[in-house]
Amino acid sequence: xxxxxxxxxxxxxxxxxxxxxxxxxxxxxxxxxxxxxxxxxxxxxxxxxxxxxxxxxxxxxxxxxxxxxxxxxxxxxxxxxxxxxxxxxxxxxxxxxxxxxxxxxxxxxxxxxxxxxxxxxxxxxxxxxxxxxxxxxxxxxxxxxxxxxxxxxxxxxxxxxxxxxxxxxxxxxxxxxxxxxxxxxxxxxxxxxxxxxxxxxxxxxxxxxxxxxxxxxxxxxxxxxxxxxxxxxxxxxxxxxxxxxxxxxxxxxxxxxxxxxxxxxxxxxxxxxxxxxxxxxxxxxxxxxxxxxxxxxxxx
Amino acid sequence: xxxxxxxxxxxxxxxxxxxxxxxxxxxxxxxxxxxxxxxxxxxxxxxxxxxxxxxxxxxxxxxxxxxxxxxxxxxxxxxxxxxxxxxxxxxxxxxxxxxxxxxxxxxxxxxxxxxxxxxxxxxxxxxxxxxxxxxxxxxxxxxxxxxxxxxxxxxxxxxxxxxxxxxxxxxxxxxxxxxxxxxxxxxxxxxxxxxxxxxxxxxxxxxxxxxxxxxxxxxxxxxxxxxxxxxxxxxxxxxxxxxxxxxxxxxxxxxxxxxxxxxxxxxxxxxxxxxxxxxxxxxxxxxxxxxxxxxxxxxxxxxxxxxxxxxx
Numbered sequence: 001x002x003x004x005x006x007x008x009x010x011x012x013x014x015x016x017x018x019x020x021x022x023x024x025x026x027x028x029x030x031x032x033x034x035x036x037x038x039x040x041x042x043x044x045x046x047x048x049x050x051x052x053x054x055x056x057x058x059x060x061x062x063x064x065x066x067x068x069x070x071x072x073x074x075x076x077x078x079x080x081x082x083x084x085x086x087x088x089x090x091x092x093x094x095x096x097x098x099x100x101x102x103x104x105x106x107x108x109x110x111x112x113x114x115x116x117x118x119x120x121x122x123x124x125x126x127x128x129x130x131x132x133x134x135x136x137x138x139x140x141x142x143x144x145x146x147x148x149x150x151x152x153x154x155x156x157x158x159x160x161x162x163x164x165x166x167x168x169x170x171x172x173x174x175x176x177x178x179x180x181x182x183x184x185x186x187x188x189x190x191x192x193x194x195x196x197x198x199x200x201x202x203x204x205x206x207x208x209x210x211x212x213x214x215x216x217x218x219x220x221x222x223x224x225x226x227x228x229x230x231x232x233x234x235x236x237x238x239x240x241x242x243x244x245x246x247x248x249x250x251x252x253x254x255x256x257x258x259x260x261x262x263x264x265x266x267x268x269x270x271x272x273x274x275x276x277x278x279x280x281x282x283x284x285x286x287x288x289x290x291x292x293x294x295x296x297x298x299x300x
Numbered sequence: 301x302x303x304x305x306x307x308x309x310x311x312x313x314x315x316x317x318x319x320x321x322x323x324x325x326x327x328x329x330x331x332x333x334x335x336x337x338x339x340x341x342x343x344x345x346x347x348x349x350x351x352x353x354x355x356x357x358x359x360x361x362x363x364x365x366x367x368x369x370x371x372x373x374x375x376x377x378x379x380x381x382x383x384x385x386x387x388x389x390x391x392x393x394x395x396x397x398x399x400x401x402x403x404x405x406x407x408x409x410x411x412x413x414x415x416x417x418x419x420x421x422x423x424x425x426x427x428x429x430x431x432x433x434x435x436x437x438x439x440x441x442x443x444x445x446x447x448x449x450x451x452x453x454x455x456x457x458x459x460x461x462x463x464x465x466x467x468x469x470x471x472x473x474x475x476x477x478x479x480x481x482x483x484x485x486x487x488x489x490x491x492x493x494x495x496x497x498x499x500x501x502x503x504x505x506x507x508x509x510x511x512x513x514x515x516x517x518x519x520x521x522x523x524x525x526x527x528x529x530x531x532x533x534x535x536x537x538x539x540x541x542x543x544x545x546x547x548x549x550x551x552x553x554x555x556x557x558x559x560x561x562x563x564x565x566x567x568x569x570x571x572x573x574x575x576x577x578x579x580x581x582x583x584x585x586x587x588x589x590x591x592x593x594x595x596x597x598x599x600x601x602x603x604x605x606x607x608x609x610x611x612x
Binding site for chain 1: 314315318319322323326327433437438440441442443445446449450452453457542543549550553564565567568569571573576580583584587588
């Protein structure tokens with residue numbers, strides 16, 4: 001097993017991954033310091049300053065209500081990142097929980113869980129998301145429920161596939177042959193291997209979740225106004241494309257940068273943690289979620 | 301190979317069944333009362349009761365479920381709450397438009413992606429490959445609806461060369477921007493994958509052999525290099541095509557393209573449950589079938605990955 005330092009060096013050596021980290025760190029800082037950066041509170045309406053172009057006072061301009069776009073973007077980042085992290089963690093826990101349960105009891109429970117995952121996968125992701133939203137009606141809570149329902153399956157499937165494949169590798173057999181007991185094999189040999197891919201899926205999935213939230217909010221099915229969400233801001237700007245293009249431009253730019261940086265970090269992590277996967281760029285795995293390219297299937 | 305196909309087809313049965321069931325549960329169990337949504341403002345208890353009987357919603361859930369499956373078997377997806385039109389008919393009208401959009405986007409993505417990827421690998425210039433990698437990263441990270449709006453801004457508002465949105469009676473001019481938007485992420489991925497595939501293949505022994513025995517560069521590229529480099533491209537194109545077909549919800553919404561994707565979104569905003577249910581079911585089944593076809597086509601294209609028995 002390599003030391004953490006070894007992984008870290010390999011990760012940091014990749015310039016792309018480093019760029020991803022820097023961009024993401026800046027975004028994160030902006031999110032945390034949203035109150036300090038914002039020229040005005042995100043909800044502050046000033047009709048005298050409606051639809052002003054970018055200026056010193058309002059770097060990204062103002063919207064039809066005279067609200068400052070920059071303020072709304074950095075506060076919107078809180079929603080985007082918050083939804084992303086929370087959903088990913090929920091999905092991860094559900095996925096791991098169901099998986100370990102199924103792994104422990106095996107047999108029938110295992111196949112029930114995997115069939116459920118199969119059915120979830122049979123739907124195009126965004127379609128399933130909007131179908132559930134259609135039923136539970138839009139809002140923050142239903143956003144989490146929906147994203148979680150869709151998200152757990154990829155985690156569950158990945159963990160299972162990982163455990164199954166790692167179990168058969170030589171080093172596990174070697175450990176077994178040298179007399180290690182089950183607990184040692186599981187904790188020292190199998191789990192670290194799985195954690196690597198779970199981490200990769202967490203990062204790449206974070207980008208996907210943020211994109212999914214923005215897409216739903218864009219369609220009016222996600223975070224509801226007046227809460228500042230990037231997707232909602234973009235769709236709100238459509239009517240003013242001719243006169244105030246900054247309304248659509250800046251939120252989209254931030255969304256792209258966020259997803260971009262997460263993809264860079266995820267790819268870097270994948271290459272660093274599992275060099276065997278590095279050339280696999282040419283052969284994207286069919287496990288959705290492990291695939292950074294064309295990240296959200298069915299969402300176009 | 302034959303047993304593999306048979307097994308995959310058999311596996312299809314429980315999945316289709318599961319999808320039908322899940323869609324049924326989604327639409328019938330969770331919403332408080334579809335009748336109230338249907339009746340809108342003007343409901344009194346008596347009307348609601350009559351409508352419930354009409355729609356069969358007063359019967360036990362199990363009975364409703366059996367009736368639902370029975371109707372599905374006859375491709376009867378019910379009628380829209382709003383327009384009273386059969387859902388299947390509306391889908392038949394809208395699906396060809398989604399198909400046209402999906403096909404043109406896929407062609408663009410494949411042709412553009414392979415061309416860009418091959419050129420980048422052929423040149424072997426680090427600058428070219430860096431530009432390509434950046435392009436493909438941005439391509440997959442950009443929200444498709446934002447890209448669509450940027451294109452509208454550039455081509456329709458600033459340059460005024462293309463219409464910003466609408467179907468335009470199926471004119472090519474209206475198709476260009478949505479197809480380009482939809483194709484962008486796939487094109488980026490395909491370009492990246494083609495490049496690395498071509499680079500890999502160029503280093504293979506059979507390419508050296510082909511050159512050594514005096515074959516022209518064009519034949520080597522076409523017959524030996526590209527053929528091997530393109531296998532992963534088919535994976536991507538297939539998976540993406542499945543999702544395009546199942547309603548490019550966002551692209552259609554941005555461009556006001558009257559296909560299936562927009563149909564569903566409008567139905568959701570109107571809470572038109574039979575339409576949502578029917579369209580979602582239709583798209584999911586389509587998605588499953590396309591993915592199955594893609595999986596099965598691997599064996600046909602690359603004999604090496606032809607599966608023995610069942611496990612892929």
